[in-house]
């Protein structure tokens with residue numbers, strides 16, 4: 128059984144927002160105009176407070192008739208909508224039973240927004256807490272949020288004093304310290320800031336930006352494993368710009384022949400799609416879609432695949448890929464403070480982009496073109512399947528960490 132991610136959000140006060148992308152506050156649910164409602168495919172677990180509210184409502188409605196509902200009918204209606212075993216909303220044909228024909232929530236329609244449970248009220252807003260600090264984001268799984276994330280004109284805007292404030296806030300909240308190392312956390316913040324600068328540097332191609340980030344990440348990962356001092360030295364050196372020049376000079380345009388590179392790419396991408404096909408499906412269509420894409424792209428063999436790829440390269444995907452990667456780095460990179468696996472987080476972001484891009488290649492092959500709506504649909508579909516399943520996320524991270532298939536040379540070849 129799939130339960131939509133329970134986002135651990137506390138009451139949001141504006142002054143508590145330490146970092147949020149500039150589009151965060153502009154989000155508005157598309158409601159009945161949404162192409163893919165969030166009230167289907169996953170079961171929504173109900174928080175304790177809302178659960179009590181629903182029970183109270185059932186009891187209250189027992190005593191007090193509404194004009195348009197008779198007692199028994201209302202009671203039965205709400206009771207039927209609750210899954211008493213899992214404390215979630217009941218599902219019918221893959222949809223929440225309270226979803227009406229206009230794709231609106233009946234609970235909200237009749238009793239107002241205060242009757243929504245925490246998850247329904249907050250989705251797609253998400254908050255990550257690091258040592259009492261908060262970072263806000265919108266989930267790419269919501270098509271409306273995906274539209275904002277992928278089309279945002281401005282660069283990702285984070286509070287300029289962020290690190291300074293963070294340091295102060297951390298001092299104040301030192302007593303609430305959780306499992307992470309404060310110094311390492313601040314260093315990761317610095318690194319992520321540098322990655323944002325690289326990713327948004329439009330004087331380089333996205334491919335070169337990714338290569339640069341991956342090269343730095345490898346060095347930072349090694350330094351992190353050696354200890355804090357080593358990590359500090361690595362960052363200082365990079366910031367002095369020495370390493371950067373070195374990396375750009377060495378940019379692995381690479382030692383392999385073009386043919387070998389193509390083979391490497393074909394094997395890597397087709398294997399990735401096979402791996403993704405094995406994941407726990409959140410939506411029934413996932414497996415089918417993966418199989419269809421696989422057939423469209425890889426069954427014809429290497430030359431056919433390269434033809435489709437070359438055809439797709441006429442599309443300008445630079446801005447979309449930049450935004451997509453920014454999202455994944457923003458949401459996941461700092462999680463490296465808990466497990467020390469920052470290289471996995473970066474590779475996960477790149478791999479996610481590569482998989483969604485493969486789907487886009489297959490879509491273009493079928494439809495003859497690829498539109499913004501396609502990118503939105505493919506990205507939010509990917510996010511639903513991967514980001515909202517702890518199991519899938521964990522499995523992918525473990526694979527990236529342990530499997531030699533995900534070494535950087537294969538990723539470089541696939542770019």
Ligand code: SF4
Nearest residue numbers: 156157161165269271
């Ligand atoms: S997926 Fe997003 S836009 Fe669609 S109904 Fe849910 S919150 Fe609203």
